[in-house]
Amino acid sequence: MDHYENRKFKRYLGYFLILSSILIFWKIMTIEKDNGLLIGDLKDRLRIYQYKLHLTPQQMILLNMLENDKHLDDMPFIYAITPTYYRYVQKAELTKISQTLMLVPNIHWIVVEDSEEKTALVTNLIAESGLKVTHLTAKTPPFEKLKAKDPRWKRHRGVEQRNKGLSWLRSNMQLGKDKGYVYFMDDDNTYSIKLFSEIMKIKKVGVWPVGLVGGFSVETPVLNRETGKVESYKSGWKPQRPFAIDMAGFALSLDLILAKPYANFSYKMDKGFQESQFLSYFTTKEELEPLADNCTKVYVWHTRTENPVVRAEVKGYEV
Template sequence: MDTDVRAKDFAFPELKPPHVDLRLDDQIVTSVSLGIHTRLQEPKEVDDSIGPPLKQLIVVTPTYNRGFQAYFLNRLGQVLRLVKPPLVWIVVEEKVASFETAEILRRTGVMYRHVVCTRSPSEPKDRGVHQRNAALEHIERHKVDGIVFFADDDNVYTVELFESLRTIRRFGTWPVAMLAPSKNKAILEGPVCNGSQVIGWHTNEKSKRLRRFHVDMSGFAFNSSILWDPKRWGRPYSNPIRQLDTVKEGFQETTFIEQVVEDESQMEGILPGCSRIMNWHLHLDTSNLIYPKGWLLEKNLEITLAIK
């Protein structure tokens, strides 16, 4: 048997797979391709319009148990939720933080702090003074940075006002439209401006002409660091800045402002020319509200109709 395979030629028959037709729903599949389709992510355009972060607004609202309290808080809360963040709403109550008020604040969707004022006022006019002081103490103790604005719950405000507060560097002021106590006319109180420079004051009440600054409580705002960083603003003394309950009604605003600024040169008129009315003080008195027979005023927050 010849076992030498070195010089031999071998020929192998051509091997072909049998022809097979693949059918899917009576259609012949003639080819199958596998591929990975990739797409490079296009670089995102940089938005040059994005500026520095917005200043935080610190809105201080004293409130108390009375008719329409729920309405006032809900109305103000709905305005605040339209304001761009950051914003913190400091709501101050007397003696205890009520469940009803806390529930209203939660429903607004606004970031808030519910503060309690433990000091009892000797007169009704001092209630708001002590409550605002409780908020000022809270801001100072926690060094909450931003622009402080006293917004009573029964006043009317525009969103434009809150957005304008962010332009304030130290102390800003603007005119406020007020319904006279007689309810038969409207008056204007606040600064007269040349651009952003305060050059005078609107005032209509003879009894208040002795005030240094003719401003409504909701007609000014200031940088919170004035409370806890006096050296930054060149304050010669470091006594706490608080509202006074020892002055006559109507003088709380001017005596407070005198602790924050020396004169009009340290003020900024909001907006240029102080020509816009952005909030209204209506002097609404809800202490003598008369409710229809069959209505129950439950904790002065909600009105419930009795079912007969």
């Protein structure tokens, strides 16, 4: 991130913090009906009224930063890598994700199109979002493309795009200097902003449940009651895999990605083993960090939008 982009991000974050603080201060005064409330009391009142004001953990972190601006400089980015490809629901899916990410102040969205060139649809959506975004392209080879009637498991998906995102990080970030987290954020899922607060707790590799996947209502790591460590997995497909974890169910520290430049996804990996074989580069099952309240809460879901039957396109509209 260059100096200009860094200043711009901090300025927008500052605006957000100031406006949020004014709104919350007003709400607290309304609750107490006490015009004598001092600014110095704000921190204590935030703790008292956190739930009454419906403040998220992420908002509490940000508002507490008002006491010391230098924390803004030290706040690590979450690098969310999103492969995307054209279909009728692409704009709808990316709109849903982008508007979730607008609530996350330390996000750097890496959008990688399965295309030879950047498309106007994705370029315009990114520009309108106001998010910090790196927009890349990486074309999937024709022999790895899913055909219209192929089941999703028949081909590897997102390999070129995820690897392009990893390559960008390794080319632009420095090990030991840049801190952050890496999350593979597919464009056809639904994400709670609570997930991003969980990601910020990661030391090496964090894991959590994913809803509505593999024929189960939830796929999740299963913890040992005594040690609190991951001992097995509840999964609808091959739970005996070394890491029976969905792509949406883990994130890593940026340090790990930078320290192992050879660790990528591959077409040579067994079908359905992309996540498991990728994680094997970085960790063991015993080292996984269970998050989301010891893997009891669901903050991400597979909610693929049904492909619509479009009988005619109306000219002049970008759907």
